[in-house]
Amino acid sequence: xxxxxxxxxxxxxxxxxxxxxxxxxxxxxxxxxxxxxxxxxxxxxxxxxxxxxxxxxxxxxxxxxxxxxxxxxxxxxxxxxxxxxxxxxxxxxxxxxxxxxxxxxxxxxxxxxxxxxxxxxxxxxxxxxxxxxxxxxxxxxxxxxxxxxxxxxxxxxxxxxxxxxxxxxxxxxxxxxxxxxxxxxxxxxxxxxxxxxxxxxxxxxxxxxxxxxxxxxxxxxxxxxxxxxxxxxxxxxxxxxxxxxxxxxxxxxxxxxxxxxxxxxxxxxxxxxxxxxxxxxxxxxxxxxxxxxxxxxxxxxxxxxxxxxxxxxxxxxxxxxxxxxxxxxxxxxxxxxxxxxxxxxxxxxxxxxxxx
Numbered sequence: 001x002x003x004x005x006x007x008x009x010x011x012x013x014x015x016x017x018x019x020x021x022x023x024x025x026x027x028x029x030x031x032x033x034x035x036x037x038x039x040x041x042x043x044x045x046x047x048x049x050x051x052x053x054x055x056x057x058x059x060x061x062x063x064x065x066x067x068x069x070x071x072x073x074x075x076x077x078x079x080x081x082x083x084x085x086x087x088x089x090x091x092x093x094x095x096x097x098x099x100x101x102x103x104x105x106x107x108x109x110x111x112x113x114x115x116x117x118x119x120x121x122x123x124x125x126x127x128x129x130x131x132x133x134x135x136x137x138x139x140x141x142x143x144x145x146x147x148x149x150x151x152x153x154x155x156x157x158x159x160x161x162x163x164x165x166x167x168x169x170x171x172x173x174x175x176x177x178x179x180x181x182x183x184x185x186x187x188x189x190x191x192x193x194x195x196x197x198x199x200x201x202x203x204x205x206x207x208x209x210x211x212x213x214x215x216x217x218x219x220x221x222x223x224x225x226x227x228x229x230x231x232x233x234x235x236x237x238x239x240x241x242x243x244x245x246x247x248x249x250x251x252x253x254x255x256x257x258x259x260x261x262x263x264x265x266x267x268x269x270x271x272x273x274x275x276x277x278x279x280x281x282x283x284x285x286x287x288x289x290x291x292x293x294x295x296x297x298x299x300x301x302x303x304x305x306x307x308x309x310x311x312x313x314x315x316x317x318x319x320x321x322x323x324x325x326x327x328x329x330x331x332x333x334x335x336x337x338x339x340x341x342x343x344x345x346x347x348x349x350x351x352x353x354x355x356x
Contacts, residue, residue: 006058008039008110009103015041015053022090022097023114034219042117050117051088058108060240064096065154067111070239071095072152080146082139083235085115118235120222126231128262130271132223134352137275139233140216140254144247145279147211158211158244164304165214165241167249170196170296179306185327188334189303192295200292206285207246214241216250217257248286251276252293260325265332266341269294270348277349287346291338298330
């Protein structure tokens with residue numbers, strides 16, 4: 001997570017100057033877009049074309065090789081027919097620039113990229129029909145399959161051992177539990193961490209390894225209307241949480257975030273699982289650990305959002321979006337228990353598969 005004051009704060013005028021100088025384009029419209037740690041702007045240009053100017057926070061900007069791998073991953077997915085953004089080369093022929101700026105906390109360096117703009121609205125704003133949830137699971141599985149075949153000289157950087165958002169590092173939450181002191185949620189989070197220790201960690205050797213997008217959430221998936229009055233996925237955003245992990249991690253993350261947008265959250269798992277297994281059927285161990293991994297991701301979202309708000313209180317509304325919705329869902333899943341939730345998910349997935 002980015003440290004205090006590392007988030008960029010470029011002005012409208014500075015963005016205009018950068019786009020003009022770096023890319024020889026004349027902006028006709030610029031508007032800010034939401035972001036967790038970075039600063040994003042929608043940019044349309046007089047020359048035609050729509051883009052997203054992405055300014056990385058000063059901490060992540062210290063590791064340009066990691067940003068290079070993420071940018072390359074996006075282009076690989078795009079080449080394989082998945083709706084990912086690609087980066088434009090600047091006037092110097094580079095895919096990113098390192099810009100120095102004082103955003104109020106001294107002069108710092110920020111990596112800047114101009115990415116293609118993907119049309120659509122976030123999946124959070126449309127009805128999550130069973131068919132759209134199925135397509136979400138299918139897309140997540142296809143994405144990880146393609147990423148796993150990727151070759152790049154800096155691929156080793158994705159072995160992010162202490163990356164706190166990785167589902168490999170759920171136990172790191174213990175260091176932040178003081179933030180829940182006195183909150184009824186503390187009991188639930190401690191219980192989930194215990195289940196993770198006892199029922200996930202010992203079985204991890206049977207998980208299949210891959211490269212994870214790591215944040216396949218309701219704000220990072222774009223959709224557009226399709227011909228049958230439904231929606232199709234038109235964009236996959238934000239590769240900043242990419243890490244070496246396991247296929248089952250990506251599925252758990254996708255289910256968790258889609259649950260935060262559904263009126264009947266427990267019903268989400270079946271269609272997403274069915275879509276995933278149409279590409280990558282789970283093995284027995286992965287199926288057995290799915291419930292605890294979904295709950296673990298809820299715990300990460302709850303605890304780390306509160307931690308981020310403590311560091312960036314001015315950004316509290318955006319930081320708490322998933323966390324606020326997730327509290328009730330986490331408690332519901334925990335109270336229902338593994339057996340009951342799995343029954344709903346696995347039976348629903350099987351029935352969905354039979355209909356296809």
